[in-house]
Amino acid sequence: MVIAGFIVIGTLFVVVALATSWLLSPKKPSPEKAETYECGIEPIGPPWVQFRAGYYVYALLYVIFDIETVFLYPWAVTFLQPGIGWFIFVEMVIFIAILASGLAYAWKEGALTWR
Numbered sequence: 001m002v003i004a005g006f007i008v009i010g011t012l013f014v015v016v017a018l019a020t021s022w023l024l025s026p027k028k029p030s031p032e033k034a035e036t037y038e039c040g041i042e043p044i045g046p047p048w049v050q051f052r053a054g055y056y057v058y059a060l061l062y063v064i065f066d067i068e069t070v071f072l073y074p075w076a077v078t079f080l081q082p083g084i085g086w087f088i089f090v091e092m093v094i095f096i097a098i099l100a101s102g103l104a105y106a107w108k109e110g111a112l113t114w115r
Contacts, residue, residue, distance in 0.1 A: 057111045061103075068099050 026033050075092045078084065106112055 054111070057106070061106060061111070064099065064102065068096075071095065 072092070075088055079088055
């Protein structure tokens with residue numbers, strides 16, 4: 001029953017958000033409304049600038065290790081509770097080993113060099 005409530009509330013949230021967006025959107029497009037606003041300055045040059053793929057690799061590595069810290073906090077909080085300390089310790093060692101092997105692979109492939 002609780003799951004059905006979450007589904008209904010989630011669906012209503014999406015429908016209300018889309019309806020509000022449709023009601024508030026401009027109905028009569030014009031060149032001025034379709035123009036990109038850049039702090040009052042007319043944009044210069046093409047909007048499609050290619051970035052090196054290395055920037056995306058750095059961003060993905062940051063996200064991976066940021067998520068690692070999110071998982072480390074609950075581990076640190078529950079580590080000293082009696083009865084589950086060693087189980088959680090082994091699980092976290094496996095988790096960190098997987099992440100370390102991914103970091104070692106990225107390092108070996110040269111993904112961490114700034115060129």
